[in-house]
Amino acid sequence: MADANALDTFPKLMRHNAKVRGDRPAMREKDLGIWQTWTWTQAQDEVKAFALGLQAFGVQRGDKVLIVGDNRPRLYWTMVTAQAIGAIPVPVYQDSVAREMAYVVEHAGAKVAVVEDQEQVDKLMEVRREVPSLETIVYQNDRGLRHYKQAFLKSYAKVLEEGRAVLAKDSGRYDKEVDVGKGQDESIMLYTSGTTGKPKGVVLTFDNVLTMAKAGVEFEKLTDREEVLAYLPMAWVGDHVFSFGQSYVAGFCVSCPESGATVMHDLRELGPTYFFAPPRIFENLLTSVTIRMQDASRFKQRWFKYFLDLAKRVGEKILDGESVSAADRFKYRLGEFFVYGPLKNVLGFSRIRLAYTAGEAIGPEIFQFYRSLGINLKQLYGSTEASVFITIQPDGEIRADTVGKAIPGVELKLAEDGEVLFRSPGVFKEYFKNPEATASTKTADGWVHTGDAGMMTPEGHLRIIDRAKDVGKLNDGSLFAPKFLENKLKFYPNIKEAVAFGHQRDYVTAFINLDQEAMGSWAERNNVSYASYQELATNPRVLEIIEGHIREVNADLAKDPQMAPTQIQRFLILHKELDADDGELTRTRKVRRSTISERYETLITALYDGSDQAHIETHVTFEDGREGALKADLTIVDLRAGEGRKQAA
């Protein structure tokens, strides 16, 4: 029997927050250029009405409610609303094309969708033609929808109005609904982006999400005074825990940016205290700082360099509480006043207490850069199946190449082949309608296969090398971990993406994707004219630069006897950027190896048959859904020429 007083579901936690901190802000959103705030009480009132409204329109216990859109308070409230009446929210990546959405709608059997605007309505109307089970679409923003007369379309305001009418008649009904909910109930279904095959619906219970959110809050001592900007997709488990779960547990306020393009402005205005970003965002920020400093006056550049060098030397030690000479401490204070403080202010990091990064390996220099400025940036390791948290780096034990220790409540072990396994209260219930996949991922005694290959450092920290299934062998039997190589390459600002090949081959080769911002800035400063990415990619001077980077990586690899055989022998720069719309990357921008091998088979052949040119025609999908073809002749650079193959030292 459910316990009405236990705080074991999010609707109950919301009610609790409205009671104990009713006047504290719960959510903010920038509207017409001004931050609008809702307190916990106001949020609770709206959720009450919306829940009864949805119920009046036929949503029942166990139904799935699709949620699509940018981070908006009302969409976050839709999650808790659905949970209050026993329905299960299913957030979907807002940039999914109709085809991807149709799969989720059909698989989940969603009856109702709550969406942000016309863009999503149009997509779902297309979906509805194939999947008629979708009965109702509720939209939040009515712009452009004036002439849509279909009966299954309802505005958020209309549903709310309906709900208020019910509420006026039966004020106790909402509480009764909430009381029925209990911790073991399914709280949310998140679709994993899936580097292979169709996405899987991961079902998490309230207990899963709440326990792990609480564990994170306690581990990092988060309070209700934290300031968080919710800008990552709502369909991603990280956002669900950081911007939803932990907010309800700790009672802090979550702010939504004005639009995707204004995130950096909003970050600066808000000054969050708790911040998550994938490594890519930290990289982009650093790249833009570097580019802007190149345009600064010479005096400023020297000033900047002096203090950054100082920070590099002592900044991390000061952050970790190690001993540093008084003179250096004083100089670091000066630096804080003249350089670090203003820089952090520009980046929106002035008030940051805790920042996480995860998802991919972060470049040691990038990681060190932020830490040396006094930003407590940490890495964590997690997955959807674990309700995020598996390991976190504890304060004072932070290194660029590990992901930290298992947090309290999580057990960790390595399989014989190096695969990481874990067991915790956050372990997912099941993959929706997919018992085979559930069985193969989760053992009977609760251990979950992560699919990642890792190792333990002597200090007990976990280090992730690659996806277990991607680790292969060269023909001479040496270990080949493509992601390890790719990450080394991607640490160069000029390289945005890399794909390495070598499994069952004689030597290692790679595709390179340029970072157009960094490379474009170089081109501008060096009077290299180019009209498109493709032209930049085929420029001989660009090839030379990339070749230099790869030689450096090879020299670094040569130092490690285990990795030396995997030095990159031949490479080419791809004529187009790898894109999620073409299926080459997942929506979270992870490389899909099989798709790339298929699409660029001719190029891979050319990398191994000794030719120095390759011709390619690729089919591309533009953002508006139209399709076209790209043709190019690419130069293959052979690093063995002249120098001979470097041997391990």
Next chain:
Amino acid sequence: MNQTAPSEMAEKDPKAPPERSFGEPMLTVDNISLSFGGVKALTNISFNILEHEIRAIIGPNGAGKTSMLNVINGFYHPQEGTITYKGNVRRAMRPHMAAAQGIARTFQNVALFKGMSTLDNIMTGRLLKMHNVRAPETGVWGLDHVLSFGAGALDFVTQCLYWGPNEKEEIRQRTYCEEIIDFLEIQDIRKTPVGRLPYGLQKRVELARALAMEPELLLLDEPMAGMNVEEKEDMSRFVLDVNDEFGMTIALIEHDMGVVMDISDRVVVLDYGRKLADGTPDEVRSDQGVIDAYLGVAH
């Protein structure tokens, strides 16, 4: 004009245009002729623009499209013919009077204040709507003028202060501008100096400034020139939305035939200063004269 779509049709295509209905002629030009010395820019041009429609003026280079817009706008004064705007017949008017009567425009070559931010540029469009600012008065220099000058001077003083009625006024005007910023999705460049923006965005800011005037008739001079396909699609969407949401009447000049045929209700075709054709996109498309003018005639 499109027929009403039956309900199954609407079900099939969510983007099917709804039935469009237009009001009375808002602007009628009758037998307009304009010449510069010996050059005849426009010869006997007559057409009208109905309330709430999107009216396109097309033609090859030098056909007189921009001259036509300048005549409507009051910038050029035609030698012959009349213009009837909202029932008032006139031969010519001054551009600021056109603005006061509800005609706003954008320019072929972006004409923004490059050093000012997007927001400030849009705010300039609100000038005539500001309560405490007196529009320039006409008439003879007299007591009236002195008084209004005095009041103007007082306004100037109060506007130097942050507090008081001007604060309220500023907030009122800013709200309107912010609504436009939201509408055109340019929040991220709100505070960026316009000179630093790419061309496509500058065009959008210019449209925003014209919208800030709350015009009844919006004149767009090649709103999509120099844009890539994606920018053109965005702009077309915005033009349609402006017409739909604000109910504004729009006259636009455009080179891109595809765009014109897609978004306009009626098209008038000019060539060498003469009217070649006038009608719905389909009628114009099949007009032999238009085909000849665009594709050339075999000699």
